[in-house]
Amino acid sequence: MVETAMEEPIAQGLIKRAEFDRCLEPTKSGTAVVASGLSPEDGVFVRSELSRALESLVPDGGLRRKSIEALRLIGVKPAFVSRLGNSGAELKENTTEEIRNARVYRRAYSAFQFRDLCNEMPIHDVSLKYSVPRGQVQNLSQTCHGFAAGMIKFCERMNWGMLGAELEHMLDRLRAGARADLLEMVEVSFVKSRMARIFWGNGFRSVRAMSEAEPRNLVPIMAQAQARKLRLEGKAVEKLNAKLMVKAEIIVNSASRLWERQQIVQWEEEE
Structure with a gap:
């Protein structure tokens, strides 16, 4: 039973077998998951998503991409979004792949709300713009604040210093509710x-x-x-x-x- 329980975290890259017989030790990813307070499943998902984010991190420019490029990078297809909006259909969530895709699209939609909050748009205006309850927008701000702090810890343990610095900057902006030029x-x-x-x-x-x-x-x-x-x-x-x-x-x-x-x-x- 113990061997069976160990197979999944080993396959996920969260733990590995140590040099000594029947001993296990955490991997860098496993340590990062514990430090950030994530569940193993969420930790593996976050690791894959942040790894993709690192692909767009330019040393002298930070995370600077056009909106369409950024959406494609995280797996959002603009053409599919357009068809979905015109037809009024809902995202399918019948299979594991469909559930994963729905998660990506909802995260992207929340990211746009988060961007407007950081750009000083009032909560009421964000609520009207995206047709979501005002309380949901307020919860988004609080949730993102806590989540970003966890992601900074995650990046520190993974030695992703540049990505952690970008997230820390966004955390400061979210805490202040202001653009970058007003943070001071x-x-x-x-x-x-x-x-x-x-x-x-x-x-x-x-x-x-x-x-x-x-x-x-x-x-x-x-x-x-x-x-x-x-x-x-x-x-x-x-x-x-x-x-x-x-x-x-x-x-x-x-x-x-x-x-x-x-x-x-x-x-x-x-x-």
């Missing part, structure tokens, strides 16, 4: 993706610029994010401005501390 700014207290974009549009495009700003100059910019409160009058306006002034001071102080840390790191690297 969303580390500042009270600055989320929408606020960072407003600062960017008003000329504050770096942590250094925010650290050198006068808090009173940030207040009218921050007010742009309070669209519902722009019609306030009298004491309500004064109360809002006082609240924004406090936040502006915190933002400037936070940006100053962050800028100091960046400078220290830069000096240490130069030494």
Whole structure:
């Protein structure tokens, strides 16, 4: 019975026989599966998919492919998608191969939603665009966050450093809900993706610029994010401005501390 139980993980490349008699040891893939918290079946599937992803990883350009090329790379056939959309049919899932293909197509559909979330599209707009419940989009964001962290561990154990770095960058973007050019700014207290974009549009495009700003100059910019409160009058306006002034001071102080840390790191690297 034990020998029979060992056959499958050995065939999957998760464990191997050691030099000593009747001893087993994990392979690099097996160690990666355990570190990432995946089941053996999911681990084998992820290994095959990430191996294909490595084929498109260019040292000086990262994962840069046109959408059609990327879809074909993971096994999606654009012509089949077009026929499926025009006919209104559903994906067949009767055989093992059909179940695997359906999994690929659903993952690709979720990937497009994930891309729009990382590009600062609101959850409500993503829900309407892809005709999926809003809660499903919210769960996608949370699930991808946890899954990406596991995949980074997987890549580390497989010694796929470049792919791990790409995934870590996307994890930062998902955590911030912002484009790559705003990642630095969303580390500042009270600055989320929408606020960072407003600062960017008003000329504050770096942590250094925010650290050198006068808090009173940030207040009218921050007010742009309070669209519902722009019609306030009298004491309500004064109360809002006082609240924004406090936040502006915190933002400037936070940006100053962050800028100091960046400078220290830069000096240490130069030494």
